[in-house]
Amino acid sequence: AQSVTQPDIHITVSEGASLELRCNYSYGATPYLFWYVQSPGQGLQLLLKYFSGDTLVQGIKGFEAEFKRSQSSFNLRKPSVHWSDAAEYFCAVVPMNFGNEKLTFGTGTRLTIIP
Amino acid sequence: ETGVTQTPRHLVMGMTNKKSLKCEQHLGHNAMYWYKQSAKKPLELMFVYNFKEQTENNSVPSRFSPECPNSSHLFLHLHTLQPEDSALYLCASSQDRARVSYNEQFFGPGTRLTVL
Numbered sequence: 670a671q672s673v674t675q676p677d678i679h680i681t682v683s684e685g686a687s688l689e690l691r692c693n694y695s696y697g698a699t700p701y702l703f704w705y706v707q708s709p710g711q712g713l714q715l716l717l718k719y720f721s722g723d724t725l726v727q728g729i730k731g732f733e734a735e736f737k738r739s740q741s742s743f744n745l746r747k748p749s750v751h752w753s754d755a756a757e758y759f760c761a762v763v764p765m766n767f768g769n770e771k772l773t774f775g776t777g778t779r780l781t782i783i784p
Numbered sequence: 785e786t787g788v789t790q791t792p793r794h795l796v797m798g799m800t801n802k803k804s805l806k807c808e809q810h811l812g813h814n815a816m817y818w819y820k821q822s823a824k825k826p827l828e829l830m831f832v833y834n835f836k837e838q839t840e841n842n843s844v845p846s847r848f849s850p851e852c853p854n855s856s857h858l859f860l861h862l863h864t865l866q867p868e869d870s871a872l873y874l875c876a877s878s879q880d881r882a883r884v885s886y887n888e889q890f891f892g893p894g895t896r897l898t899v900l
Contacts, residue, residue: 712891
């Protein structure tokens with residue numbers, strides 16, 4: 670079945686440490702890939718997206734993500750996290766069927782930052 | 785006001801009440817969306833409107849009734865809800881419905897709904 674999976678429900682990292690959030694997808698063809706962030710009390714904000722080309726994608730707020738076809742993964746990374754990065758992060762996909770496109774979200778990873 | 789706004793931010797209602805959620809976008813977009821966000825579940829797309837016309841209803845129970853009087857406003861009318869309908873309801877907008885991959889969706893902060 671087609672799906673997008675975020676294996677980690679909750680991650681805690683120290684301020685200044687590096688971060689990697691995992692996302693795996695299961696689709697016949699590589700879908701369009703997205704990462705969104707939801708800060709407490711706010712809506713979702715697009716961090717970055719991948720359609721094609723360079724497999725390392727740069728986004729806002731110092732985030733980047735790397736697409737790895739062989740692993741069906743699109744992991745989100747940040748070299749040094751800040752306390753303001755505490756939020757929930759959602760991976761999302763749009764299947765490449767050029768029909769009625771629909772964003773399909775993972776269940777999210779909640780990020781806690783400790784001083 | 786800028787972006788996508790939603791009112792109220794919090795709502796508590798009984799199962800026999802009738803209430804409405806409101807969404808307004810100030811981005812000049814033509815497509816608007818309702819999503820349901822429940823704990824530990826992926827966001828679920830409920831309804832899509834494109835140029836004021838409903839283009840998608842993802843098997844949503846009839847106790848949820850959307851209304852889009854113009855491209856800037858979207859309502860979700862609630863009637864005879866169940867406790868399992870308690871969730872965060874998010875509104876989003878995009879330039880239009882075509883090519884979701886190219887038309888970024890902008891989300892409002894949501895309405896936290898509790899059904900007693």
